[in-house]
Amino acid sequence: MRLWHVDLLKYLPKGQLLSQWRELNSIFAKEDKHILINYIYEYSKNDLYVYTEKVIEEMKKRGYQIRSYEKMNKYFENLESVKHVKPFKNHHDNEYLQICYYNLKEKFIRGQKDFEEEMYNNLCWYVNDILKNSIDGFK
Template sequence: MIFLRLWHQSLLSTLPKSQLLAQWRELNSIFAKEDRHILINYIYDYPKDDLFAYTQLVLREMRARDINIRTVDKMERYFANGPFEKVTHPFVHHHNEEYFEICYFNLKEKFMRGQKDFDAERYEALTKMYVVEMGK
């Protein structure tokens, strides 16, 4: 069973590499099959501008970490009818404070359970971001 999730865009820089790579795979699955899943169905309520903007954020983070992006053909086909409007906060009504917190606790559990590529430094950055975003 596949569990699709588009992580809150504010957390992309704190994702362990495995989560970031999985995010790219999930996006490619959406591009190829327009997957439906309870955790991502909301994306189809938005214009493609939002998914395009979100995808650019994921690509930017992957490039910042020097992660090799082998293929973008599915993405290019999916977004072939562009250009797209600039969106500063993709999925604004869903990627809100509550969703940020849901994603944070999901990642916190991964760290607590010993995910191999989730080091203490990345977890500390995640926790600092949580404190700033949530005022806690």
Template sequence: MRLWHHSLLNVLPKSQLLAQWRELNSIFAKEDRHILINYIYDYSKDDLFAYTQLVLHEMRARSINIRTIDKMERYFGDGSNEKVAHPFIHHHNEEYFEICYFNLKEKFMRGQKDFDAERYEALTKLYEAMG
């Protein structure tokens, strides 16, 4: 379980983006605990809401069908969420970006079927721009 660095959402292969939505829904339903996501509970729900909106935006941009948002709506309740420009600001930093980058690089190197050269090139350009 991982919440990818928010800056990488637009270069994630489709399978990672879909898995991200499944993981978010699992958090909404059960408040899952996992070593790679426990940090989210140190932030207000506003951060998770902002991150979720970024994921939904990317899914819509790729015309990915979002069947239901009922778990999300229940989790965030009254809808009075504050705007957060940089979700999980202390965790989604340069070091975490690099960790996520190398995780994705390995997926490409190992031949993940939906990770084409064009998407990998976009990932690499983003990484180089961060450095």
């Protein structure tokens, strides 16, 4: 279980993006605990809501159909106002960007069928541009 770095959603292959929606629905239904996502419970539901909206936006942009928002709506039903901030800002940092990038790089190298070369190249350009302009850079 993983919530991909928010800035990488537009570079995810179809399989990872659709899995992201399934994982979010699992969180909505059971408030799953997993070592790779436990950090989300340190934040307000605002962050998860904004993240979820970004996943939905990317899915719609690609023409993917969402059959039901039932679990999402129930999970967020008491959320009063939403501040549209960068979600999980202390965890979705440059280090996590690198972690997600290398995970996706391995999927591409190993031949994931739905990971097109153009999308992978765009991912590489984006990540390299972000990291070369950051203080952290590649470590």
